[in-house]
Amino acid sequence: MTLRATDRPSGVPWYNDEKTRGVLYQVVLLAVVLFVGWWLVSNTLRNLEQRQISTGFGFLWREAGFAIAEQRIRFEPTDSYARALIVGLLNTLEVSAIGIVLATLLGTVVGVARLSTNWLIARLATVYVEVVRNIPLLLQLFFWYAFITQSLPGVREALHPLPGVFLSNRGLAVPVPEFNEGQAWALVGGAIGIAASIFLARWARKRQDATGQPFPTIFAALGLIIVFSFIGWLIGGAHSALSIPEKSGFGFSGGAELSPEFAALLIGLTVYTAAFIAEIVRGGVLAVAYGQTEAAMALGLKSGLVMRLILLPQALRVIVPPMTSQYLNLFKNSTLAIAIGFRDFVSVDDTVMNQTGQAIECVALIMAVYLTVSLLISSFMNWYNNKVALRGSTR
Amino acid sequence: MKRFVLAASLVFAAGTAQAGATFDTVKARGLLVCGVHTGLPGFGAPDEKGVWAGVDVDICRAVAAAMFGDATKVKYVPLTSTNRFTSLQSGEVDLLSRNTTETLTRDTTGVMNFGPVNFYDGQGFLVAKKLNIKSALELKGATICTLTGTTTEQNLADYFRANKMDYKPVTFEKQDEASAAFAGGRCDAITSDKSQLGAIRGAQLQNPADYVILPETISKEPFATAVRHGDDQWFDLVKWSVYAMIEAEESGVTSKNVDEMVKSTDPNVQRLLGVSVGAGGGMGKALGVDDKFAYNIIKQVGNYGESFDRNLGPTSKINIERGLNNLWKNGGLQYAIPFR
Numbered sequence: 192m193t194l195r196a197t198d199r200p201s202g203v204p205w206y207n208d209e210k211t212r213g214v215l216y217q218v219v220l221l222a223v224v225l226f227v228g229w230w231l232v233s234n235t236l237r238n239l240e241q242r243q244i245s246t247g248f249g250f251l252w253r254e255a256g257f258a259i260a261e262q263r264i265r266f267e268p269t270d271s272y273a274r275a276l277i278v279g280l281l282n283t284l285e286v287s288a289i290g291i292v293l294a295t296l297l298g299t300v301v302g303v304a305r306l307s308t309n310w311l312i313a314r315l316a317t318v319y320v321e322v323v324r325n326i327p328l329l330l331q332l333f334f335w336y337a338f339i340t341q342s343l344p345g346v347r348e349a350l351h352p353l354p355g356v357f358l359s360n361r362g363l364a365v366p367v368p369e370f371n372e373g374q375a376w377a378l379v380g381g382a383i384g385i386a387a388s389i390f391l392a393r394w395a396r397k398r399q400d401a402t403g404q405p406f407p408t409i410f411a412a413l414g415l416i417i418v419f420s421f422i423g424w425l426i427g428g429a430h431s432a433l434s435i436p437e438k439s440g441f442g443f444s445g446g447a448e449l450s451p452e453f454a455a456l457l458i459g460l461t462v463y464t465a466a467f468i469a470e471i472v473r474g475g476v477l478a479v480a481y482g483q484t485e486a487a488m489a490l491g492l493k494s495g496l497v498m499r500l501i502l503l504p505q506a507l508r509v510i511v512p513p514m515t516s517q518y519l520n521l522f523k524n525s526t527l528a529i530a531i532g533f534r535d536f537v538s539v540d541d542t543v544m545n546q547t548g549q550a551i552e553c554v555a556l557i558m559a560v561y562l563t564v565s566l567l568i569s570s571f572m573n574w575y576n577n578k579v580a581l582r583g584s585t586r
Numbered sequence: 587m588k589r590f591v592l593a594a595s596l597v598f599a600a601g602t603a604q605a606g607a608t609f610d611t612v613k614a615r616g617l618l619v620c621g622v623h624t625g626l627p628g629f630g631a632p633d634e635k636g637v638w639a640g641v642d643v644d645i646c647r648a649v650a651a652a653m654f655g656d657a658t659k660v661k662y663v664p665l666t667s668t669n670r671f672t673s674l675q676s677g678e679v680d681l682l683s684r685n686t687t688e689t690l691t692r693d694t695t696g697v698m699n700f701g702p703v704n705f706y707d708g709q710g711f712l713v714a715k716k717l718n719i720k721s722a723l724e725l726k727g728a729t730i731c732t733l734t735g736t737t738t739e740q741n742l743a744d745y746f747r748a749n750k751m752d753y754k755p756v757t758f759e760k761q762d763e764a765s766a767a768f769a770g771g772r773c774d775a776i777t778s779d780k781s782q783l784g785a786i787r788g789a790q791l792q793n794p795a796d797y798v799i800l801p802e803t804i805s806k807e808p809f810a811t812a813v814r815h816g817d818d819q820w821f822d823l824v825k826w827s828v829y830a831m832i833e834a835e836e837s838g839v840t841s842k843n844v845d846e847m848v849k850s851t852d853p854n855v856q857r858l859l860g861v862s863v864g865a866g867g868g869m870g871k872a873l874g875v876d877d878k879f880a881y882n883i884i885k886q887v888g889n890y891g892e893s894f895d896r897n898l899g900p901t902s903k904i905n906i907e908r909g910l911n912n913l914w915k916n917g918g919l920q921y922a923i924p925f926r
Contacts, residue, residue: 258746
């Protein structure tokens with residue numbers, strides 16, 4: 192039995208009517224939200240005007256006038272603030288993307304290791320998780336940075352394990368192929384290899400579905416990509432010139448360098464986040480009923496195959512949602528970069544803010560960038576979650 | 587996180603800091619709130635007993651002495667290079683005395699007014715002696731440690747651009763981390779204002795004798811106190827408190843002899859110390875404070891030279907030359923506007 196407004200027994204005042212009250216609360220809530228929003232905006236504008244601070248994003252096109260060592264796209268002090276911020280953003284995205292991949296791999300290995308029947312491996316994994324996740328990340332970053340810069344020798348005494356490879360407290364310098372237009376063919380070859388691999392994988396699955404015969408798809412795909420890239424490289428003229436780092440002046444010239452700041456941040460983020468991911472993976476695997484393992488063993492599958500074919504695919508359904516939070520954490524934690532001198536987005540933004548005095552705009556940029564990328568990460572993970580979810584399940 | 591607070595202060599703060607209000611606010615409060623460095627020996631840092639000391643801190647004390655006749659009526663707010671301007675703008679501090687370089691941009695877009703220059707500094711480079719470098723022009727291709735959020739980053743880029751040299755900056759947020767990276771050999775040189783390099787060498791490196799400050803000065807860094815724009819009465823008091831210290835040194839008045847100098851027949855000294863007061867009142871009255879304001883400053887804080895020697899001179903840890911900060915009579919730039 193439901194009471195409607197018209198059902199209201201006489202004697203009950205209008206403000207005690209369920210429907211009227213519902214509408215009233217909605218109106219009051221909306222009014223409060225609108226008022227707070229209006230107050231924040233108008234107060235900001237009044238304060239800005241009172242302090243004679245000019246607003247707007249026009250400053251982004253002014254000359255930056257400072258240099259950034261870590262750059263994925265070319266950046267000179269004569270370029271604009273906007274380009275400086277893009278350089279910072281690319282650095283943030285690079286370290287986060289590599290960090291997410293490495294943390295997932297390391298975390299999965301450690302999580303599975305904690306479930307190992309080997310006593311030593313399981314205990315080592317436990318110690319790793321408990322130590323790493325209970326120490327603040329900032330301290331760990333300082334540790335890794337100090338470890339790299341203090342324990343490695345200076346440039347002039349750089350370690351020289353392989354020809355053309357130098358390891359010092361200025362980072363790792365390695366040879367890289369010199370760029371040549373012919374090398375584009377190698378990329379074309381690689382793309383053909385990838386396309387061929389996809390067809391191969393489809394065929395292999397169909398065959399396995401039909402005959403039960405497994406096919407070593409991964410190794411075959413790798414082989415295809417390497418062979419096609421190599422053919423492309425040969426067609427392009429087989430340029431084999433390398434840019435080899437050499438000691439010159441204060442550092443190295445030529446080759447590619449991996450800076451200690453980048454390395455420390457990447458290691459720190461990976462090691463820290465992997466500890467949390469390990470627990471999520473362990474929890475996911477434990478959530479799969481033990482009967483599944485017994486059934487798989489009864490079929491004669493080896494323990495590695497049981498994990499890969501039976502447990503992990505089912506565990507993924509439990510693992511993916513909390514994993515999203517860890518990816519977001521890693522991405523946001525990358526802002527600690529400023530403490531160890533890596534030029535991420537926040538660090539560059541900090542300089543821009545100080546040189547231009549546009550605090551509101553610069554903080555708004557930080558919020559916009561981190562909100563956008565975080566939402567992208569989480570919508571990708573939601574899509575993936577839907578993909579691995581049980582088909583036809585109703586929630 | 588701190589920067590977030592700054593932006594938030596603009597969003598949430600009720601309109602404070604109206605023009606002309608600071609003088610009355612400070613007077614009513616009975617306490618000066620002064621923004622200083624988080625800890626730069628010689629300029630603004632707590633000493634062994636936890637008492638704030640330094641040439642910048644002495645300006646805060648001088649203004650308090652002028653206002654209240656008591657140099658101890660100051661509350662110190664340590665500020666980083668990033669949050670100092672917003673703290674001043676939002677009214678968190680009455681006065682910013684924190685080795686702040688005066689520039690056109692800061693004067694106009696920063697909504698501040700700069701008082702007299704209390705320290706003439708310039709950016710330089712500190713390197714290890716073992717590198718055997720005699721000039722900054724030999725730093726081609728060097729890795730250089732610097733701080734974010736300061737003019738140093740831009741000066742560095744300008745200098746290397748002007749001399750067609752390349753370099754690799756490693757940029758930190760805090761001085762301690764930059765110094766540690768430099769000490770560990772991550773950088774060939776560390777750049778900052780020369781006074782700060784002196785402090786780093788004296789206090790943060792293990793063997794100060796192993797390091798040398800290169801002769802080049804690549805920028806002009808006039809450090810001045812700052813107040814909010816459009817607050818003229820307050821601005822005047824800060825300005826003349828600083829000049830009183832310089833004028834005292836020019837006239838030979840020190841904290842030790844000030845009580846005898848009161849009897850001086852020199853009209854300049856008489857006007858400075860508020861001894862000869864005309865019918866309409868003396869210099870202090872014009873500023874809205876006691877006519878003896880300069881006497882109080884000199885008695886409690888000392889003249890400019892005394893403040894410099896105590897904090898930066900040969901007896902201090904920093905030990906830098908007076909150089910440009912000598913009186914104009916002695917070949918420097920410090921010059922007081924006449925007290926008449």
